[in-house]
Amino acid sequence: MGSLLIKNATAILPMTGPDQILYNADLAIEGKEIKYVGNVPAEFQPDTVIDARGKVVMPGLVNCHNHAAMTLLRSYADDLPLMEWLQKKIWPIEAHLNSEDVYWGSLLACAEMVKSGTTLFADMYFEMGRVAEAAQVVGIRANLARGMIGFGPNAERAINESVELVECWHCKADGMVKVMLGPHAPYTCPPEYLERVMKLADDLKVGIHIHLAETKAEVEEIKEKYGTTPVKLMDQIGLFKGRQVLAAHCVHLTDEEMEILANHKVGIAHNPESNMKLASGVAPVPRLLELGAVVGLGTDGPSSNNNLDLMQEMRSAALLHKVFTMNPTVLPAYTALEMATVKGAQALGYDNLGQLQPGYLADIILIDLEKPHLYPRHDLIANLVYSATAADVDTVIVNGRVIMTERKLLFVDEKEVIERAEARTKELLARAASEK
Amino acid sequence: MGSLLIKNATAILPMTGPDQILYNADLAIEGKEIKYVGNVPAEFQPDTVIDARGKVVMPGLVNCHNHAAMTLLRSYADDLPLMEWLQKKIWPIEAHLNSEDVYWGSLLACAEMVKSGTTLFADMYFEMGRVAEAAQVVGIRANLARGMIGFGPNAERAINESVELVECWHCKADGMVKVMLGPHAPYTCPPEYLERVMKLADDLKVGIHIHLAETKAEVEEIKEKYGTTPVKLMDQIGLFKGRQVLAAHCVHLTDEEMEILANHKVGIAHNPESNMKLASGVAPVPRLLELGAVVGLGTDGPSSNNNLDLMQEMRSAALLHKVFTMNPTVLPAYTALEMATVKGAQALGYDNLGQLQPGYLADIILIDLEKPHLYPRHDLIANLVYSATAADVDTVIVNGRVIMTERKLLFVDEKEVIERAEARTKELLARAASEK
Numbered sequence: 001m002g003s004l005l006i007k008n009a010t011a012i013l014p015m016t017g018p019d020q021i022l023y024n025a026d027l028a029i030e031g032k033e034i035k036y037v038g039n040v041p042a043e044f045q046p047d048t049v050i051d052a053r054g055k056v057v058m059p060g061l062v063n064c065h066n067h068a069a070m071t072l073l074r075s076y077a078d079d080l081p082l083m084e085w086l087q088k089k090i091w092p093i094e095a096h097l098n099s100e101d102v103y104w105g106s107l108l109a110c111a112e113m114v115k116s117g118t119t120l121f122a123d124m125y126f127e128m129g130r131v132a133e134a135a136q137v138v139g140i141r142a143n144l145a146r147g148m149i150g151f152g153p154n155a156e157r158a159i160n161e162s163v164e165l166v167e168c169w170h171c172k173a174d175g176m177v178k179v180m181l182g183p184h185a186p187y188t189c190p191p192e193y194l195e196r197v198m199k200l201a202d203d204l205k206v207g208i209h210i211h212l213a214e215t216k217a218e219v220e221e222i223k224e225k226y227g228t229t230p231v232k233l234m235d236q237i238g239l240f241k242g243r244q245v246l247a248a249h250c251v252h253l254t255d256e257e258m259e260i261l262a263n264h265k266v267g268i269a270h271n272p273e274s275n276m277k278l279a280s281g282v283a284p285v286p287r288l289l290e291l292g293a294v295v296g297l298g299t300d301g302p303s304s305n306n307n308l309d310l311m312q313e314m315r316s317a318a319l320l321h322k323v324f325t326m327n328p329t330v331l332p333a334y335t336a337l338e339m340a341t342v343k344g345a346q347a348l349g350y351d352n353l354g355q356l357q358p359g360y361l362a363d364i365i366l367i368d369l370e371k372p373h374l375y376p377r378h379d380l381i382a383n384l385v386y387s388a389t390a391a392d393v394d395t396v397i398v399n400g401r402v403i404m405t406e407r408k409l410l411f412v413d414e415k416e417v418i419e420r421a422e423a424r425t426k427e428l429l430a431r432a433a434s435e436k
Numbered sequence: 437m438g439s440l441l442i443k444n445a446t447a448i449l450p451m452t453g454p455d456q457i458l459y460n461a462d463l464a465i466e467g468k469e470i471k472y473v474g475n476v477p478a479e480f481q482p483d484t485v486i487d488a489r490g491k492v493v494m495p496g497l498v499n500c501h502n503h504a505a506m507t508l509l510r511s512y513a514d515d516l517p518l519m520e521w522l523q524k525k526i527w528p529i530e531a532h533l534n535s536e537d538v539y540w541g542s543l544l545a546c547a548e549m550v551k552s553g554t555t556l557f558a559d560m561y562f563e564m565g566r567v568a569e570a571a572q573v574v575g576i577r578a579n580l581a582r583g584m585i586g587f588g589p590n591a592e593r594a595i596n597e598s599v600e601l602v603e604c605w606h607c608k609a610d611g612m613v614k615v616m617l618g619p620h621a622p623y624t625c626p627p628e629y630l631e632r633v634m635k636l637a638d639d640l641k642v643g644i645h646i647h648l649a650e651t652k653a654e655v656e657e658i659k660e661k662y663g664t665t666p667v668k669l670m671d672q673i674g675l676f677k678g679r680q681v682l683a684a685h686c687v688h689l690t691d692e693e694m695e696i697l698a699n700h701k702v703g704i705a706h707n708p709e710s711n712m713k714l715a716s717g718v719a720p721v722p723r724l725l726e727l728g729a730v731v732g733l734g735t736d737g738p739s740s741n742n743n744l745d746l747m748q749e750m751r752s753a754a755l756l757h758k759v760f761t762m763n764p765t766v767l768p769a770y771t772a773l774e775m776a777t778v779k780g781a782q783a784l785g786y787d788n789l790g791q792l793q794p795g796y797l798a799d800i801i802l803i804d805l806e807k808p809h810l811y812p813r814h815d816l817i818a819n820l821v822y823s824a825t826a827a828d829v830d831t832v833i834v835n836g837r838v839i840m841t842e843r844k845l846l847f848v849d850e851k852e853v854i855e856r857a858e859a860r861t862k863e864l865l866a867r868a869a870s871e872k
Contacts, residue, residue: 063484074811075818079768112808161635224733276755277822279764306822307809319606319752320759328715332515372548373508373743373826375854382511386742388712390809391827418811 004029004362005046006057007028010369012037013058014356015341016405018334020382027057029362032174032400037356047222048402054370055394057339059354060119060363061310062344064269064299065209065248067125068134069097069105069221069428071112072425073303082215082278090303098433101424102127106134108421109308111414114140114405116309116390119398121263121364122246122269122298122348123183124209126161129267132169132177138302139361139403139411143246143348144169145209146180150193159200166204174400178206178349181248185211186230187221189236199237207244207349210234213257215280216247231257244349248298250288258284262291267347270339272317274300282324286331296344297336304338309390366395440836441482442493443864447806447816448473449494450792454770457816463493465798468610468836473792491830492816494763494773495790496799497746498553500705500778501645501734503561504545504570509739509863512610518651526739532868535625537860538563541571544743544857550576551843552745552826555799555834558682558705558734559590559714560618560645560782561819562597568613575839575847577799579682579784580605580619581645586629602640602684607795614642616682618842620859621647622666623657627673629682634675643680643785646670649693650685651716660860662837667693669855676700680785680840684734686724687717696721696726703783708753708776718760721753723765732780733772745826750776769821802831 005028013023014037015052028036028044036044046146097105112122120141120397123131128357135142146165148158153353170179181204183189188419189210190276201208213219213230222230231253239245240260257288257310261268270283299308320338322328345354353361367376372388396404403410441464448458450473464472464480472480511526538561547555556577559567564582571578582601583728584594598617606615617640619625619633625646637644640841649655649666658666667689675681676696683705689697697704706719724731733753735744752774781790789797805813809823834842839846 055544060832072812073814074823075815077767077815078818078822079814081764085764092591103642108811125767212575273755274507275760279762279766281762282759302823306818309809309825312751312825315748316755317750317868319709321710321757323718323756326715327741328517328521328713328719330715344774370851370854372544372551372744372850372854376858378509379511379514379846382514382742387510387738389745389825389827391825413808414808418806418808422812425814430446 002047003042003045004048004050004402005044005191006052009057010054011056012356013056013380015338016357017357018381027356029421031364033358034081034358034360034362037358040222048404050366050395052366055282055366055368056384057356057364057366059341059356060365061117061122061340061399062296062348062354063113063118063298063310064084064246064267064270064296064344064347065300066109066121066123066308067133067301068109068121068123069102069125069303070303071215072097072101072105072421072428074306076303078306085278085365086260087243087296093432096428096435099127099130099293101428103130103134104421104424106131106415107137107412108142109302110134110138111409111412112308112416113402114138114396115393116311116398117365117393118308118310119365119396120345120348120353127326128240129168130167132173135177136173136411137412139398141176142399143178143180146187147181147182147184150189150199150431158194163204164198166206170206174399180207180209182209185218185235187218191233192298194237194239197374198243201243207246208239208245211248213252216252219252229257231260235260240266246347249275249280249283251275251283252282258288258291258293262288262293263295266297268293268348269298269347270317271294271298272320273302274304276316276320278304282320286325289335294343294346295339296347297339310340310356311388313392313424314385336385337381362397362400363388364397365393367392368394437522438483439481440484440486440833441476442486442488442837445488445493447492448792449816451495451774452791452793454817458807463792465833465836466488468798470792470794470796470798473530473794486831488567488802491802491804492820493792493800493802493850495777495792496775496801496832496834497553498732498784498790499557499734499744499746500591500703500743500780501707501736502545502557502730503737504559504560504567505533505541506737506739507544508533508537508541508550508857509549510742510865512739514742517705525574529864529868530872535566536599537864539566539570540853540857540860542567543848545738546570546576546849547742547845547853548576549575549602550630550840550845551803551831553746553829553832554746555801555832556784556789558645558779560646564601565604568609571613573848574845575834576725577616577839579616581616581705583620584625584633585620586625591629595632596622599636599640599772602642606642608701610835616643616645618645620828621654622669623654624689627669630673632673632698634679635682639680643682645682646684648683648686649688652688655688655829665690667696673695676702682783685711685719687711687719694727694729698724698729703732703785704729704731705734705783706731706753707734710740711750712756714740722757722761727773730779730782731775732783732837733775740790746776747802747824747826752822769818769837772821773817798833798836800833801829803828804830807835
């Protein structure tokens with residue numbers, strides 16, 4: 001693999017502390033890892049040089065919770081009550097999605113994610129091998145889980161497909177794909193099923209990605225069935241013990257549950273915009289952060305957001321928690337940026353990602369600062385969180401490889417992806433109509 | 437003045453109703469007005485033709501509340517308690533802003549606004565003649581008010597400067613500048629001062645732009661001083677009677693006050709992101725809309741937002757009110773779009789703006805739909821509100837004149853504006869430091 005020098009960066013933001021900004025600095029990549037940050041010795045001989053004048057160099061963004069292929073259902077159903085949205089619109093059309101749909105929908109999602117600065121995403125859906133293929137084509141890092149419902153005919157199938165996914169893809173594609181098991185949620189996976197999943201995860205040495213405490217209705221249902229709340233139930237069956245767990249949403253939590261999540265270093269995927277749009281509620285993120293919980297950011301699927309734009313998600317997180325706690329000092333800009341980078345990487349179980357440090361994986365984005373809305377720059381971090389947008393992302397590097405320059409994706413034909421995704425969508429709608 | 441044909445638009449969104457979308461349609465402009473929408477007769481001979489294939493044509497966005505020149509203070513102070521932010525950071529540095537600062541800061545703001553689809557903004561600040569100049573240079577429509585504090589040495593000065601502003605600029609610049617009087621707020625303008633301002637507004641035949649019920653602290657202060665709440669106090673002195681009033685914020689309202697605002701057709705500038713970031717609270721917008729109130733959207737100044745991006749503001753409004761009311765059907769996409777266009781224009785007192793109709797002023801934007809995040813398009817309106825971003829705005833037309841094409845501003849050198857604004861900021865900081 002080659003070597004790469006990023007020189008003359010207006011600023012490098014290593015995400016190792018709020019005051020640690022390097023101005024007019026260089027960064028060197030050797031193979032898939034970062035080699036030097038700040039000063040690069042003159043003897044370093046790069047294969048490629050990127051001039052980062054007018055740009056900030058920072059870790060790529062980490063999307064901790066997605067259902068990527070649902071791009072095909074973007075704007076298919078909005079502004080509806082949650083259960084009507086799910087039962088009358090999303091689930092019936094989803095039943096018609098096939099392997100090719102998932103592939104092209106995921107490619108569209110990967111294109112959108114890279115163009116908004118995401119370099120790693122966690123996904124839970126089905127036909128996950130096709131999602132892995134799409135990620136590999138675009139060049140983005142992926143953390144994939146086959147969603148599992150613990151009853152009905154698909155319960156066994158989901159287990160078999162998960163095992164197959166691990167065998168085919170875990171730590172494959174130059175280490176850029178990792179697999180987790182994806183039991184959907186406590187209300188769709190009974191404890192005995194979850195215990196099988198836990199045992200399987202340990203045997204396969206992979207983590208677990210689960211939806212947890214997303215809505216009030218879920219909490220009520222679990223209480224009624226099991227006499228306790230979702231996170232406590234998961235704690236009781238030992239879900240969090242001795243394994244990597246990624247829990248999406250965590251909106252409705254008791255104080256005790258927050259402590260459980262923090263103490264077990266459970267990765268929490270906070271999805272502020274999905275929770276707002278579906279009116280699920282506001283996760284107690286400021287309190288979770290105080291307790292030392294590992295909280296990253298996610299977009300959730302594009303039919304409940306309706307984009308995969310982490311720049312927006314950062315900003316929404318920072319704004320939402322201020323007004324919800326009536327405290328403007330809550331979730332300051334740097335904290336939002338940490339959640340979108342290093343904390344997100346930790347939530348997904350990476351200890352060598354999300355910061356710019358020698359030896360870390362080279363997942364890096366360059367943001368173009370030469371825009372009216374990014375001037376002046378009294379505070380670079382505030383500008384990135386409160387003023388920057390997805391379209392300011394200029395260059396994206398994943399695993400030491402440049403996959404976007406000047407907003408052009410290098411390994412995929414963006415126009416073709418759009419056209420194919422659009423065609424798949426039309427076929428999907430026709431199929432759904434004819435099979436009614 | 438010339439004539440302009442916009443042809444082959446993928447869609448035209450006249451904002452005359454949620455289902456009134458015209459596909460593969462044309463629009464014609466003659467002078468400063470819209471002449472035909474949908475079908476343009478073959479005999480129409482345009483001077484200029486714009487091909488709008490792959491684009492949606494819709495009314496320009498209306499920013500109902502801004503302090504444009506505060507771009508120079510973007511990211512100067514964030515994540516602080518409100519009074520500390522104002523008293524220790526914003527007011528001291530603002531005291532050093534001079535006429536040139538206001539000019540270049542406003543130019544930077546106008547550049548940013550046009551690049552995010554805004555064609556009309558309401559501004560309250562000082563040195564407002566310079567703001568008018570900046571707007572005229574860029575080609576954006578403006579509604580300007582000199583902020584007035586009703587005590588101290590500036591009380592008289594603000595009145596004199598307001599009169600001067602009306603004389604110099606009201607209905608000038610080809611009708612693109614309108615002036616209002618800008619009494620700052622009930623807590624900074626005693627009733628006797630407001631009564632003078634009301635009389636002056638009537639004499640000059642202009643409207644009034646005021647901050648109203650922004651924070652809980654304001655409500656408490658007014659209650660203590662006057663034994664009633666801010667909107668009721670304003671109603672008692674007759675502020676809303678028989679004149680155009682634009683009230684910014686309106687966060688903390690009683691039921692009675694909501695009815696007063698709705699009944700008097702007071703223009704309400706809702707600034708969701710500023711209210712979130714400063715933790716001022718959540719304005720009761722869904723209830724105000726139910727009552728028939730005229731609610732538009734604003735960004736507030738760029739030091740409390742920190743951008744002037746109405747595409748984001750629309751989305752934030754739609755998301756915030758869903759989660760705050762725990763009802764995902766509240767403030768649907770079309771309503772958010774109305775607030776950003778036709779309702780905003782009404783809030784500023786225009787009855788021939790904010791919709792695409794023959795005879796209406798030709799303030800129009802073209803949004804490029806050929807982006808991964810804008811596919812597929814099950815619902816164009818949902819895509820515009822929930823998925824589109826500022827950078828998708830491709831072309832901007834104000835008063836029949838194209839002022840941006842392919843994201844390039846036509847009447848101002850964007851690079852020079854950035855550089856001059858940056859230089860002014862450095863000088864401002866140096867001046868503030870030396871005069872300490």
